[in-house]
Amino acid sequence: MPTAPFADRKTGAHLELHLRPTLFIPELKSRKKFPALEEMVAHLAEQKVARQAGAVLEVLRQREALGSTGIGKGIAIPHGRSTMVAERAVLLARSTRGIEFDATDGNPVHLCFLIVAPPTEHDPVYLQLLAEIVKSVRLARPRQRLLEASNFDRIRTILLGQLAHE
Amino acid sequence: MNDQLQALVALQDLDLLIREAKDPERATQEEELGFPLGGVDKLERTRERLAKQIDDRLLQLYERMSRRYDRVVVRVEGSVCLGCFMGLPTAATRRVSDSRRVENCENCGRILYRI
Numbered sequence: 001m002p003t004a005p006f007a008d009r010k011t012g013a014h015l016e017l018h019l020r021p022t023l024f025i026p027e028l029k030s031r032k033k034f035p036a037l038e039e040m041v042a043h044l045a046e047q048k049v050a051r052q053a054g055a056v057l058e059v060l061r062q063r064e065a066l067g068s069t070g071i072g073k074g075i076a077i078p079h080g081r082s083t084m085v086a087e088r089a090v091l092l093a094r095s096t097r098g099i100e101f102d103a104t105d106g107n108p109v110h111l112c113f114l115i116v117a118p119p120t121e122h123d124p125v126y127l128q129l130l131a132e133i134v135k136s137v138r139l140a141r142p143r144q145r146l147l148e149a150s151n152f153d154r155i156r157t158i159l160l161g162q163l164a165h166e
Numbered sequence: 167m168n169d170q171l172q173a174l175v176a177l178q179d180l181d182l183l184i185r186e187a188k189d190p191e192r193a194t195q196e197e198e199l200g201f202p203l204g205g206v207d208k209l210e211r212t213r214e215r216l217a218k219q220i221d222d223r224l225l226q227l228y229e230r231m232s233r234r235y236d237r238v239v240v241r242v243e244g245s246v247c248l249g250c251f252m253g254l255p256t257a258a259t260r261r262v263s264d265s266r267r268v269e270n271c272e273n274c275g276r277i278l279y280r281i
Contacts (some may be wrong), residue, residue, distance in 0.1 A: 054172075066204060132200050
């Protein structure tokens with residue numbers, strides 16, 4: 001898995017601001033990439049982050065056409081910017097059974113961080129968020145703890161703790 | 167929102183993705199994080215297909231305004247255009263709500279939608 005050269009190495013402040021218990025799916029029903037994305041975007045629509053689920057899903061599909069966002073070691077970070085997104089948001093979804101995500105290492109994905117944002121042309125936070133997430137799941141032990149965590153608060157603590165330690 | 171506006175929104179989002187993928191600095195940043203950005207030509211073919219679904223006059227307007235603004239299709243919040251943040255006249259605000267029509271901001275000319 002690659003390193004995270006653009007992360008805010010001191011605080012992980014961007015991720016902290018974007019982690020919300022309402023944007024957490026403890027166990028995804030879908031086991032394939034696009035149905036899983038659909039399930040996550042539907043959740044964003046329920047939470048009023050996505051104004052039109054179809055348009056947001058289409059952006060994510062097109063982004064996947066550029067290359068899979070399954071970066072290996074059971075992690076996927078799909079991301080996209082759409083006119084139909086109300087605010088920048090991170091949705092975290094888990095799948096203990098695993099999702100076929102066409103990941104770079106060919107392994108199923110167990111942790112999925114979906115980043116969406118409005119189509120602001122210059123949004124440095126969007127890339128910094130991406131970098132912080134990559135950094136927070138770099139090590140095997142915290143990844144395992146994230147899968148085993150019993151609730152969202154625990155997950156949040158693990159992710160932010162990981163960013164603080166590095 | 168009518169089909170034409172939906173197609174315009176999809177086109178606008180796709181244009182942003184293509185611009186980012188073609189921006190060497192941005193592409194390098196994503197690739198260093200582990201996200202490959204290949205296959206832009208595939209997205210450009212998708213764009214061609216999508217553009218064919220849009221009425222010629224509307225597409226020309228979009229293309230012309232894209233040279234001026236990053237975002238051509240913008241939301242109306244209350245009676246304010248979220249492109250130029252100017253208030254719209256009451257009649258225009260009402261027309262934006264009519265999903266059969268495509269309405270422009272009288273101040274900046276951007277294409278408006280309301281959800």
